[in-house]
Amino acid sequence: MLAPLFPRTLPGSLEHMTAMEDALRLEKVSKTYGDKVRVAALDDVSLALPYGTFTAVMGPSGSGKSTLLNTASGLERADSGRILIGGQEFDTSDETAATRFRRGRVGFVFQAFNLLPTLTVWQNVLLPARIAGITVDKRRARQVLDRVGLSDRLNHRPAELSGGQQQRVAIARAIVTRPALLFADEPTGALDSARAAEVLVLLGEAVREYGQTVVMVTHDPVAAAYADRVLFLADGRIVDEMRAPEATGVAARMAAFRPGKVAA
């Protein structure tokens, strides 16, 4: 049985306590790559993201942003520390159990689009819901596809679309099932600024109207300004954060990471 997005439980009950948990919690998570030359991609990272929040993750290239997303979502195993989604720790050593745990709860918009080449746009968007046994509101699916500018491409296959269009299919696919937690790695990287703005508004609506929790890696200060909070990573650690961010402030903070600059 799938856990509902917003569990309706009696105050004080165990289920209610669980419902009050953060959407995502990392406790002292570390991840190192390599044998001879060891790189601490994540170094003792702790964070808590409440339900219904939109968080951007920024930092210089190689600072650990993608590793943070991959580890938090259980796509990669942490070396140490705990990861809790909706208050539940999940076992990343058991791939089948981890996939079952994520299904319906966690959505992804990653740089590799992972669209199925033999399926149409419409079928690709509805597939995760089918697999998870969730009934999709077809009207909403059409609305989302309309918002990402793909309503005239429903019967196209991925090979017949541009990179940016494929990215938008991946975004629509991640949003229609309304997972409680949505991980997005550079979701606007392949889009022009007008399309990028539409996608960011869509992500913002997912948070504010549907209570979804979004964690988005981005290099773009303008994109980060759509979030409620920006976390800044450097050398695998969270070194700073900004609430109610504005693009100019975010750009200035990022500039402080450049060699020769002293971090503020």
Ligand SMILES: Nc1ncnc2c1ncn2[C@@H]1O[C@H](COP(=O)(O)OP(=O)(O)OP(=O)(O)O)[C@@H](O)[C@H]1O
């Ligand atoms: N599979 C891997 N094997 C070895 N090292 C890796 C692997 N993945 C990442 N790393 C290293 O871990 C560090 C963090 O990488 P990560 O991809 O998380 O950074 P990032 O902040 O997302 O970078 P970018 O902005 O360039 O995408 C880097 O030093 C990278 O070289």
